[in-house]
Amino acid sequence: MTRQRHFSMIRDFQLADWFTLGNAVCGTSAIFAAMRYLQEGGGGGGIRDLMLGMALIPLAFVFDALDGRVARWRKVASTLGRELDSLADVISFGVAPAVLGYACGLQGGWDWVVLSYFVACGVSRLARYNVTAETLADGGDKVKYFEGTPIPSSVAIVLLLAVAAWQGALGDAIWFGQWQLGPWQLHPLVLVYALSGSLMISKTLRIPKP
Template identity: 30%
Template sequence: MKQLSNVLTLGNLFCGALAIIFILYTPQYIATFNGIDYTVTNPAPVYWASGMVVLAGVLDFFDGLVARWLGIQSPMGKELDSLADVVSFGVVPGMILFRLLRSAYMQQPDVFDVSYFNLAPALLLPCFAAYRLARFNLDTRQSHFFIGVPTPAVGLLVASFPLIMLYNSFNLAHWLQNIWLLYIIIGLLCYLMVAEIPMISLKFKSLGLAENWPRLLLLLLAIISIPLLHYAAVPFAFVCYVILSLVAPPGRIINNE
């Protein structure tokens, strides 16, 4: 039982590694149309990668819950959790954004002139995620709230993009093929992860309504949005999370430097 939380954390890492395999494994087929051969890429593995990130998020939630419930929290578990998170919620989302940027550039007439430098900004996401996680392990101010958006929230947001494009809810697929919007999303997410902004933690420390109303409101909005927005409920909940954290700051940041 002492290793149960670590097993869940390693399950999180396993899902992240499997998601990377899904993203890299993109079978290509030759299709003939009007006598012309076209190379067609099967996008299904990317959708499976999104599912793996969601499963990693579930395991990431329960590993901390189990550790607190059994009283088996340890420095090793904390470090292991961050190592798993940087893969599942840093590297994998970065690779998803890399694929989305590549797909967006494929729509351009000068696609063959596109350099990999145009796609490289997607790799900033895992870099900022690693920085955010390393700082979290050293920061003693984040026991009741987060400073900066947590990496799992960013990972789940990006993981929803392929699924939104698959079902094209509210014609959002068109916007996720916009190169400049993708660059803005990358820059904004990188900033939010390291920004000195207090963000709501979903851990309930007490049952008081005065302390927990932002959490309860966020959960209520997320639940209501699911049948209405489907996969678009994820970015909606993310935006609500950031707005609620700004409107009702969960704590006062203490500068220990």
Template identity: 35%
Template sequence: MASTANQLRQRVPAGYKSGNDDLRKDAETELKRFIETNGHFSLVRNFHLADAFTLMNGFCGAQSIFNSCRFLVTSDPKYIWFALWLPFFGAIFDLLDGKIARWRRSSSMLGQELDSLADSISFGVAPTVAAFALGLRYPLDTVWLTAFVCCGVARLARFNITAAYVPHDSHGKMRYFEGLPIPSSLALVIGMAFCVLCGRFEDSNGAWMPKATYPYTGYLSSLTGARGVPLGEFVLDLTAPLYKLLTLGNVLPRYVEPVRLAELSNQLGYLAMHKITLVFAFWSMAMVSKTLRVPKP
């Protein structure tokens, strides 16, 4: 029950004076009401107004993902602009849900969990899908993008467990975050938006070329004079050595057609990664860092 009290502590109004016994009693009352509420839409009936705003955060994240997919299918830049704007609207809802909870002096059993799940979508999955849509599509790129999502989820889980034990000020506000908070990924979204302004991205046909399809897309492309994803790539071509290894002694070619072995060599031997993917890699490590402490505004 102490863990439940810790969860409710996250949405206790600022300046609310209460001891551990009161927190535990509130948690027990909230949990009992949540469990004993039956009937149709019992889950919805336990929602608070702040929870609706939290769900809107998740809604914005999901819509961002869908718009990134639409961009991949159509190559219409307006969809990637929607995909990059929606996480910021999600951040607004993420900010408002806490303020509404403090304003109404109410807490929810689902509030903390909903908040973390919505953040993982809007600030974890959505930015990485946008990065994939904009050109970070090599297998090694997707490995680091996946690591970014996993680190973000791990950081949120750690926050849920340890937030009550981080030093708080006299008003109950946390003094700092351990590791970069996952909404900091909005800085990466801003960077991707700047790349779209400069025309430094790829669509389904490859590197974007100047064309009048949507306002502001490539608006600053004349400043760089380059095409494709910024900073270039790391490439390690092991195709030929791998093919020689697979055909060594003429053993495998007896059972597998050489053309299939050549295809396998091309798939596994060509290792490439965009250099800018390392930004996501370092961001991932910063999110799960225990020693990095970011003052809470």
């Protein structure tokens, strides 16, 4: 009988998997930064936390790009690595951008609905990709195109929020103001999340994969 080693799962991780975990850590840290900003009430120290959180999402994108390159370089692509990548992407490019948007002032009832829709689209996009990756590869080793925009495209939203934060357009001063629609408020800026999520789940939009 083979004796199982302690931490055997971690011992089996490939180099690319550690880059993927770096992606997840960046996304999780961005969420904590947004929570700290809200806890501190948006003061001077708080805005630094918020900007740090936003800066971590592009860093997560770098880790996300490197894990695939490292896996191809070492020729160790695996199902575990693909699943790890999807789970990390949900955190860094799905949940974290939504939380950062909420921290910036997208806190109306309709905003919650749209932000939740955005995250659901990201989860659905990644699930569909994992299921259809083999088919899209057309018998080869590499997927030739994306159906819908890849979830890391949400980095663009975070960069937009970073510009708004740099200009002080947060909370009540957020770009485009707010609308009262029935019992809840809607901040028009949140519609960029609705657009991004809808593009993710499009089956007609095909983007060549580099």
